[in-house]
Amino acid sequence: MDKITLAHGSGGKMMHELINSLFMKEFDNKILAEKKDSAIVKVGKKKIAFTTDSYVVNPIFFPGGDIGNLAIYGTVNDLSVCGAKPLFVSLAMIIEEGLDKTILRRIAASVKTAAKRAGVQIVTGDTKVVEKGSCDKIFINTSGIGEVFYEDLSIDAIKPGDVVIVSGGIGEHAISVLSKREGISFKTNVKSDSAPLNDLIGKVLKVSSGVRFMRDPTRGGLATTLNEITEGRSFGIEIYEKDIPVTEGVRQACELLGFDPLYLACEGRAILVVSAEDSGKVISAMRKNELGKSAKIIGSVSREYKGKVCLNTLSGGKRLAGMLSGEQLPRIC
Amino acid sequence: MDKITLAHGSGGKMMHELINSLFMKEFDNKILAEKKDSAIVKVGKKKIAFTTDSYVVNPIFFPGGDIGNLAIYGTVNDLSVCGAKPLFVSLAMIIEEGLDKTILRRIAASVKTAAKRAGVQIVTGDTKVVEKGSCDKIFINTSGIGEVFYEDLSIDAIKPGDVVIVSGGIGEHAISVLSKREGISFKTNVKSDSAPLNDLIGKVLKVSSGVRFMRDPTRGGLATTLNEITEGRSFGIEIYEKDIPVTEGVRQACELLGFDPLYLACEGRAILVVSAEDSGKVISAMRKNELGKSAKIIGSVSREYKGKVCLNTLSGGKRLAGMLSGEQLPRIC
Numbered sequence: 063m064d065k066i067t068l069a070h071g072s073g074g075k076m077m078h079e080l081i082n083s084l085f086m087k088e089f090d091n092k093i094l095a096e097k098k099d100s101a102i103v104k105v106g107k108k109k110i111a112f113t114t115d116s117y118v119v120n121p122i123f124f125p126g127g128d129i130g131n132l133a134i135y136g137t138v139n140d141l142s143v144c145g146a147k148p149l150f151v152s153l154a155m156i157i158e159e160g161l162d163k164t165i166l167r168r169i170a171a172s173v174k175t176a177a178k179r180a181g182v183q184i185v186t187g188d189t190k191v192v193e194k195g196s197c198d199k200i201f202i203n204t205s206g207i208g209e210v211f212y213e214d215l216s217i218d219a220i221k222p223g224d225v226v227i228v229s230g231g232i233g234e235h236a237i238s239v240l241s242k243r244e245g246i247s248f249k250t251n252v253k254s255d256s257a258p259l260n261d262l263i264g265k266v267l268k269v270s271s272g273v274r275f276m277r278d279p280t281r282g283g284l285a286t287t288l289n290e291i292t293e294g295r296s297f298g299i300e301i302y303e304k305d306i307p308v309t310e311g312v313r314q315a316c317e318l319l320g321f322d323p324l325y326l327a328c329e330g331r332a333i334l335v336v337s338a339e340d341s342g343k344v345i346s347a348m349r350k351n352e353l354g355k356s357a358k359i360i361g362s363v364s365r366e367y368k369g370k371v372c373l374n375t376l377s378g379g380k381r382l383a384g385m386l387s388g389e390q391l392p393r394i395c
Numbered sequence: 396m397d398k399i400t401l402a403h404g405s406g407g408k409m410m411h412e413l414i415n416s417l418f419m420k421e422f423d424n425k426i427l428a429e430k431k432d433s434a435i436v437k438v439g440k441k442k443i444a445f446t447t448d449s450y451v452v453n454p455i456f457f458p459g460g461d462i463g464n465l466a467i468y469g470t471v472n473d474l475s476v477c478g479a480k481p482l483f484v485s486l487a488m489i490i491e492e493g494l495d496k497t498i499l500r501r502i503a504a505s506v507k508t509a510a511k512r513a514g515v516q517i518v519t520g521d522t523k524v525v526e527k528g529s530c531d532k533i534f535i536n537t538s539g540i541g542e543v544f545y546e547d548l549s550i551d552a553i554k555p556g557d558v559v560i561v562s563g564g565i566g567e568h569a570i571s572v573l574s575k576r577e578g579i580s581f582k583t584n585v586k587s588d589s590a591p592l593n594d595l596i597g598k599v600l601k602v603s604s605g606v607r608f609m610r611d612p613t614r615g616g617l618a619t620t621l622n623e624i625t626e627g628r629s630f631g632i633e634i635y636e637k638d639i640p641v642t643e644g645v646r647q648a649c650e651l652l653g654f655d656p657l658y659l660a661c662e663g664r665a666i667l668v669v670s671a672e673d674s675g676k677v678i679s680a681m682r683k684n685e686l687g688k689s690a691k692i693i694g695s696v697s698r699e700y701k702g703k704v705c706l707n708t709l710s711g712g713k714r715l716a717g718m719l720s721g722e723q724l725p726r727i728c
Contacts, residue, residue, distance in 0.1 A: 108441040191725065
């Protein structure tokens, strides 16, 4: 098994192992080792957040979004959850020979609208074209830089007793993409949650200084993201299935396809770990925002289950919810 | 012809038309409109250079380099020619399912060595895997940020009488890649010039405040890059074929393949437009550096040939050297 498999890109266990064994080791440095959604770097005395993501989503248009706005919002969100105001975004495209220019035009228009909505500027870019068959339609990389305005967001700041909040229903992005995928397609009214979180997060950080850490649960979903937070730590996280917002449409699709919503990607949701004291005002600030109106406290940080995530199931049982293992859904973002 | 063709990614005329008609129009802003190799942005009061490039080079290993160090040096050079000290680089990979891990390990090691040589840190990254056949082995995007230390590099600063300098032999990167490409491969001892220019450029900018503008001639080569400088301007550039450094190996390969070295990509060369007054000290500073030892004055900025590039040929004639039109060499970087 010395080949790269789809599971190495799924956001789960195998991806973490690959990244840890190869890249973290080779490029060993403190900033990278933080494993945040953005790197926090200093240029002179200025603290800047810097992030990158490539988008290979298939299909490129799906209910609620497309590869263009996904690429903008994904990068905006990686900056936002690190306490930064997203400012500038780069746009690099790898295009397959033969792509219709009308498709490219639609994507460019979508990028423009998304950038406007998120309040960022596209300031630099790159266009590569490869032979037919050497890529699948179009891949987009966006990188972004933002100004850090809320410091000290860190897993190290998390304490037992803190609460865990999710900003809205989970799994909607993954289900919407799958519903249009060749070979799987099924009927659903689920739309991608793809959206820019900078406004929502900005409002939360204005009312509370008790936010310890944030992350957006993309590949690997809620459960994997929570495991990234607890991994190797002296605390665990306990969550309650009954409190996790899952829409009826996502629930039905999961039953149909045999998926667990806990492992499905979101593209417009944030997970926040907040002091218990501030949780009320954080939730109320979130619910005032369109993107946070279904925000819920789904659990808390515990001295038990060290390094793990414990799920209290609907049926009253308890089980560990590990990191996504193997491949669930390739090319979801 | 409403399809994307390989020529749209070749760095030449069609790529410029696509970028102008689509992206420049949609994402219209002053920073993007500068069309520099990096965007110069302000975060607070700090001036930062920000750039992105995707690398789809085929083959991924070639004499003198590989996709890993190419990706680092390319981004370092885009920052350097904008008067910035390269600091932080992101690394986003799109990997084809089935790629040998040993190949990935070789690339990671090469990235590490290149980052060390260039003095930059890899601080953030992304790993995507797509199904076999959905990309060709591996594509890498690197974005980078640097601290601007030499301001006012701009095409607007260029004046008739300024001289044009190239830091070394042209076309070596393109020939080295082609020599190993399936279906073309031929024998040559030409190695890619792929190298980080930050040290060389730092030394030049220390001795001279007369540097007006710099660019690294990648896709489209020297002639296309010079046209990017003159396009729409009230000055032209006149260059002398006899003064343009072309190694014997590149010359032979060009004869064999029917290429014009003026249009072949370099990955470790800079073009500098410098005041005539400072040209002597710039050349002598460059020649003291390993990467600048073949630096030459190849021409000057002229009131004639407005918006164009005029080549004085070896045989004593004059002809306009336009932008690369159509496709010459796909996937050269």
